[in-house]
Amino acid sequence: MKRIQKVLGILLTVALATTSFVGCSSGSSNTSSSSTSTSTDSSKTSETTNKDTSSAPVETKQEEVKLKWVVWDKDSTAYLQPAIDAYKQIKPNVTIELLDVSSQEYQDKLSVMLSGGADDIDIVTVKDTPGYSSMVNKKQLEPLDSYIEKDNIDLSVYSGLTDQIKMDDKIYELPFRSDFWVLYYNKNLFDQAGVAYPSNDITWNEYAELAKSLASGSGADRVYGSHHHTWRSTVQLGAILDGENSIIQEDYSFLQPMYDMILQMQKDKTIMDYASLKAGSIHYKGVFFNEQAAMLPMGSWFISTLISGIESGEADSTNWGIVKYPHPEGVEAGTTLGTITSLAINSASKQKEETWEFIKFFCGEEGANVIAQTGTLPAIKTDEVVATIANMKGFPTDENSKEALKVAKTYLEMPVNEKSSTIEQILNEEHDLIMTDSIAVDAGLKEMGKRVTEELNK
Amino acid sequence: MEIKTAKNTVTKMSKRELKDNLIAYSFILPNFIGFAVFTLIPVLFSFALSFMNWDGANAITFAGFDNFARLFNDETFKIATWNTIYYAIGTVPLTMVCSLGLAVILNKNIFGRNIFRTIFFFPYVASLVAVAVVWNMIFNPAMGPVNQFLMSIGMENPPRWTASTVWAMPTVIFVSVWKNMGYYMVIYLAALQGISKDLYEAASIDGATSWQQFKSITLPMLTPTTFFVSIMLTISCFKVFDLIFMMTQGGPGRSTTVLVSHIYNIAFKEFSYGYSSAVSMVLFAIVLVITIVQFRMEKKWVSYM
Numbered sequence: 001m002k003r004i005q006k007v008l009g010i011l012l013t014v015a016l017a018t019t020s021f022v023g024c025s026s027g028s029s030n031t032s033s034s035s036t037s038t039s040t041d042s043s044k045t046s047e048t049t050n051k052d053t054s055s056a057p058v059e060t061k062q063e064e065v066k067l068k069w070v071v072w073d074k075d076s077t078a079y080l081q082p083a084i085d086a087y088k089q090i091k092p093n094v095t096i097e098l099l100d101v102s103s104q105e106y107q108d109k110l111s112v113m114l115s116g117g118a119d120d121i122d123i124v125t126v127k128d129t130p131g132y133s134s135m136v137n138k139k140q141l142e143p144l145d146s147y148i149e150k151d152n153i154d155l156s157v158y159s160g161l162t163d164q165i166k167m168d169d170k171i172y173e174l175p176f177r178s179d180f181w182v183l184y185y186n187k188n189l190f191d192q193a194g195v196a197y198p199s200n201d202i203t204w205n206e207y208a209e210l211a212k213s214l215a216s217g218s219g220a221d222r223v224y225g226s227h228h229h230t231w232r233s234t235v236q237l238g239a240i241l242d243g244e245n246s247i248i249q250e251d252y253s254f255l256q257p258m259y260d261m262i263l264q265m266q267k268d269k270t271i272m273d274y275a276s277l278k279a280g281s282i283h284y285k286g287v288f289f290n291e292q293a294a295m296l297p298m299g300s301w302f303i304s305t306l307i308s309g310i311e312s313g314e315a316d317s318t319n320w321g322i323v324k325y326p327h328p329e330g331v332e333a334g335t336t337l338g339t340i341t342s343l344a345i346n347s348a349s350k351q352k353e354e355t356w357e358f359i360k361f362f363c364g365e366e367g368a369n370v371i372a373q374t375g376t377l378p379a380i381k382t383d384e385v386v387a388t389i390a391n392m393k394g395f396p397t398d399e400n401s402k403e404a405l406k407v408a409k410t411y412l413e414m415p416v417n418e419k420s421s422t423i424e425q426i427l428n429e430e431h432d433l434i435m436t437d438s439i440a441v442d443a444g445l446k447e448m449g450k451r452v453t454e455e456l457n458k
Numbered sequence: 459m460e461i462k463t464a465k466n467t468v469t470k471m472s473k474r475e476l477k478d479n480l481i482a483y484s485f486i487l488p489n490f491i492g493f494a495v496f497t498l499i500p501v502l503f504s505f506a507l508s509f510m511n512w513d514g515a516n517a518i519t520f521a522g523f524d525n526f527a528r529l530f531n532d533e534t535f536k537i538a539t540w541n542t543i544y545y546a547i548g549t550v551p552l553t554m555v556c557s558l559g560l561a562v563i564l565n566k567n568i569f570g571r572n573i574f575r576t577i578f579f580f581p582y583v584a585s586l587v588a589v590a591v592v593w594n595m596i597f598n599p600a601m602g603p604v605n606q607f608l609m610s611i612g613m614e615n616p617p618r619w620t621a622s623t624v625w626a627m628p629t630v631i632f633v634s635v636w637k638n639m640g641y642y643m644v645i646y647l648a649a650l651q652g653i654s655k656d657l658y659e660a661a662s663i664d665g666a667t668s669w670q671q672f673k674s675i676t677l678p679m680l681t682p683t684t685f686f687v688s689i690m691l692t693i694s695c696f697k698v699f700d701l702i703f704m705m706t707q708g709g710p711g712r713s714t715t716v717l718v719s720h721i722y723n724i725a726f727k728e729f730s731y732g733y734s735s736a737v738s739m740v741l742f743a744i745v746l747v748i749t750i751v752q753f754r755m756e757k758k759w760v761s762y763m
Contacts, residue, residue, distance in 0.1 A: 108726050115514035134729060138515030275621030276600040278709075281591070421727050433711035438623040451533075 065094045065354050069123040070110060072103040078304070078374035079177075083362055086370050090361065094354065096123075107131040114140040119348040122355040126173045126342040129414040130421035132165065135344075137418050141172040142345035147356045157365070157380045161340055164412050173342035174363040175379035177371060179300045180338040180410050181237075183207070183326060187319040189214060189223060189294040198295075200324045200403055201333035204238055207295075207326040208261055208270075214294040215270045225270040227293035228262060229284040230277050232431035233337070233413055234297060235262050240411055241335045242328050247427070248417050250453040252445040259434055259441045266435075274435040289315035297325065299339065300405075304375040307394035321396045322404045334408030340379060381407070419455050426451045508735035525736035535737060537712050538720040539744075541627065545716060546695035548631040549638075553691055554684065557639040561646035562676070575647070579640035586637070590704035593633045594620060620706050623713040630705055630714055634698070642687050649683035650676070681760040689752055696745050717741045 071080060084096045099121065101109050106127055113121065114135065124141065126132045135141050148155070148171070155162045161175055183198065190197055193214050202210070211225030228234040239258040240247055265271045272287070288296045289309055296302075303322070309315035325336040343359045345352050361367055368378035372388040389395065390402040414420055427448065434444040508525055512518045529535055560578055564571050581589065596602050597619035608616035617625040653676065661671050699718040702708060708715035717737065725734035 111514065111729065138513055138729070140515055273600050275618055275710075276598055279594050279598045279620050280601065281594070425723060425727060429709065429711045432709045433623070436618070436621045436623075436710045438710050438713075 063093060065091075065351065067094060067096045067122045067351065067355060067358060068099055068120055069096055069125070070099040070101060070113070070121050071125050072101050072106040072127065074098050074100040079371045079376050082374060083367060083370050086366070087358060087361055091357070094358070096358070103127075107134075111135070111138075111140075114138070114346065114348070117348055119346070119350055121346045122349040122351055123358060124344045124346050126344050128339065129165075129412060129416055130424055132173060132342070132344075133167065133416055133418050133420050136167050136172050140347055142347045142349070142352060143170045143172055144174065144345070144356075144359075145170055147360075151360060153360065153364075157382075159381070159407075159410070161338070161379065161410065161412070165340070165342070165416055167416055167418075173344040174359055175340040175342045176363040176367055177341040177376060178338050178379040178381075178410070179340075179377055180336045180407050181297060181299050181325045182322045182336070182404055183324070184288065184296040184298055184302065184306070184320060184322050186288070186291055186294050186317045187321055188317070189291060193294070197321065197400070198323045200400055202323070202326050203329050204258070204261065204326045205329070208265060211265060211270045211295060212268065215268070222269065223291070224272055224287075224293040226265070226295040226297070227284060227287050228265075228271050228274075228297065230274060230435075232427050235259060235435070236427070236431065237337045237411075237413060238297075238326065239328065241325075241337070242331050243409075243411070246415055247413075248415055248420070248423055248452065248456075250449055250456065252448045252452075253442070255445055256441055259445070263435075263437075263441065278432075278436075285309070288317055291316050300377050303377075303389075303395070307375065307392070310394060321398055321401045323400055324404050332408050334406060336407055336410055337413050338407075338410035339413050342379075377405075381405075419458075422455050423452055426455065504735045504738055507732055508739045509732070511730070511732045513729045514731060521732055525733045526740075528733060529736065529740065534712060534715065534720055535717075538715045538717045539740075541712075541714060542696055542698070542716045544627055545631060545634075545698060546692060548628065549634050549695050550688060550691045552631065552635045553639050553642060554687055556635055557642035557687070558646050558680070558684075560639060560643045561650055562672070564643070565647060565650045575643075578643055581637045582640040584637075586700050587704055589633070589637060590701065593629075594705060597629055621710060623710050626706055626710060626714045630702060633705065634701055637701070638691075638694075642691070645687060646680065646683060649680050653679045678761055682762055685752070685756060685760045689749060692748055692752070693745055696741065696748075 071077065074080060080098065084098075087094065087096065107130075110124070110131070111134065114124075115138070124135075126135070126141075132141075147153075158175060158178075161178060162171060165171060165173060165175075183202075185198060187197065193216065195210065195213055198207075198210060207226070213225070215223065215225040217223050235258055236247060236255055239245065239255050245254045262271070266273060272282075272293070276282075284296060284298060285302075285305060287293050288298075288302075288306070306315060306317070306320065310318050324334050327333060327335050343363055345355045345359065349355055363379065365380055365382065368380040368382065368385050369388070371378040372385045375389070375392050377389060378385055386402075386405050390405060395401070414424065417423065430439075430444050430448040430451070433439040433447075434441055439447070507518075509521055509523070510518045511521045511524075564575050564578070568574075596604055599605055599616075599618040599621045602619070604619070605616045619629045620626050657675050657679075658671055661675060666674070697718055698716055699722065702714050702716055702719055703722075706714045708719050718741070721734045721737050721741070724730055724737065
């Protein structure tokens with residue numbers, strides 16, 4: 001009896017002490033069950049609104065409709081409120097309520113909410129491709145094909161992006177925002193070094209040469225030629241612009257020249273050391289703001305950050321410009337990488353028609369103009385939109401910078417694939433090893449290929 | 459007649475015992491309900507889930523032993539298991555030695571010992587996030603003060619600490635020891651105060667040196683505490699996550715990926731709850747076996763005087 005008690009005691013102690021991780025893995029089930037219970041209350045209300053509205057056609061009904069839109073960092077996202085206000089003018093009976101989630105945990109939390117069958121969420125903002133693939137796999141998003149067909153939406157305005165997000169020949173999201181990579185440069189630092197500004201057509205080799213000629217000084221005062229943030233995308237994705245390789249494939253030897261180049265730049269102290277950046281969690285923003293680097297390959301989302309940084313006096317790099325992203329030899333200038341942010345319909349939503357009406361507005365041309373006015377690049381880049389951005393207060397006035405906004409072809413940073421989040425993890429881990437010199441480039445790329453192949457064949 | 463009364467007393471006794479027991483249980487009940495709802499049921503659910511496939515949205519399907527078979531082909535699992543053992547072997551003895559050493563020193567009547575006790579306990583209550591950021595700065599391979607110092611005394615290629623696959627784990631172990639030794643120091647201090655002064659007096663009359671006193675009185679008298687500390691430390695080492703997540707995110711590559719971070723990745727990046735539960739069960743089994751072994755060995759070295 002004593003013995004059993006003792007064994008039981010050990011068991012319980014261990015169970016208690018290991019609670020934190022077990023609680024972790026089952027936490028989702030707890031939260032999801034609680035969110036179902038709350039959502040049943042709200043589903044009742046949405047059911048009643050639905051009953052009122054479904055009897056009349058969408059255009060003529062005047063009953064109150066309430067849509068819930070899940071977004072991240074509501075307060076620092078400039079275009080949300082203007083878009084809601086603009087829609088209110090067209091459809092006064094529709095109220096859109098925002099559900100704010102912090103951007104760091106956005107995908108995790110959203111997945112948990114949708115897993116719990118949260119039917120009070122109507123409009124889902126899709127943050128990235130791995131999240132998109134995983135939500136489609138879990139059947140949490142509504143296919144949009146029938147809606148697109150019914151309303152005769154012309155997908156060609158998205159310049160090929162919508163073809164890259166099809167899964168099983170169906171489309172589940174419409175992009176409203178699309179950012180692409182450009183090369184930022186600090187004109188003052190170029191002038192000081194006596195180097196001519198870059199043009200709108202430079203190759204990666206020319207870029208490396210340019211960076212080398214700009215680096216000077218030592219210690220804390222060193223000015224670096226360029227700055228590569230710790231993301232794998234700042235190294236790997238320069239190599240996929242020729243269209244011959246994809247970032248999800250079984251052989252990664254095509255990345256070798258790019259890694260060799262970046263590692264050499266790191267060795268020459270043309271760019272900052274990856275390991276120090278990572279260990280210090282240093283944001284690329286500060287490096288460019290403090291004039292520590294003359295160039296910065298980065299996404300177009302940095303334009304508005306930079307402009308507001310200069311306005312608030314936080315940034316010293318007031319004299320700046322952009323040019324088109326560097327490209328491999330023999331590739332058309334203006335070929336670049338892109339990320340899209342899209343809207344989708346929660347498949348559990350009870351107001352899919354009304355939700356689609358808003359998505360049609362927001363992802364269409366009217367929405368694009370509203371978004372552009374807040375300094376963000378919408379997915380539809382009409383001449384009007386480009387002009388709005390280029391004439392924005394604080395945007396560089398030289399012709400090259402305006403020209404740089406015109407894109408020839410955009411490749412998605414991460415192609416749509418059901419394994420993309422696992423592959424992302426593998427690519428990051430091996431990138432980490434190569435950049436910290438823990439493994440030779442060819443060996444690292446081989447390991448990368450081996451692990452991704454295993455994952456793809458699983 | 460006699461037998462009857464004896465029987466009566468027995469039933470009476472057990473009735474009273476039953477009442478006592480019920481009263482005791484009623485006091486335990488509120489806590490037990492919490493334990494059942496938030497720990498026991500999730501643990502059982504997790505156990506059941508390890509034989510299923512579930513992504514959180516689609517229907518749960520039965521997987522049998524597939525999830526456990528998958529473990530044998532999972533390279534990251536092997537790396538993570540090895541890293542966890544490495545971390546535990548590095549952390550447990552070091553923390554015990556450091557905390558015991560501190561406790562013995564701060565048990566003496568030295569000047570300002572309360573201040574020092576506070577200083578050494580402070581890391582334990584400090585926020586882990588802040589601690590991790592500060593140590594990452596100190597160990598920064600290029601700009602950190604540690605490497606600046608090493609380079610200034612002529613070392614050309616100092617270790618790159620968290621940016622090196624070789625040094626990342628030792629660095630994390632060091633920070634972990636620094637952070638936790640204060641807590642175990644307090645436990646040892648309490649135990650030291652409990653050792654009777656008579657023993658030391660008797661020993662010094664017999665001419666024992668202070669090292670002999672430490673070896674023959676202090677250490678044996680502390681064995682129950684050492685036993686407790688070793689078990690608590692081992693369990694906490696096997697479930698380490700926060701420190702690693704904050705300092706290295708499992709990197710560089712997978713060189714500091716531990717079991718719990720692997721579980722987290724499978725569950726919340728890949729959404730295979732079934733497989734992650736299977737890994738959790740393995741972790742549970744490892745901790746259980748180690749704890750049972752420790753309890754078995756208890757008789758051999760722990761003395762309750």
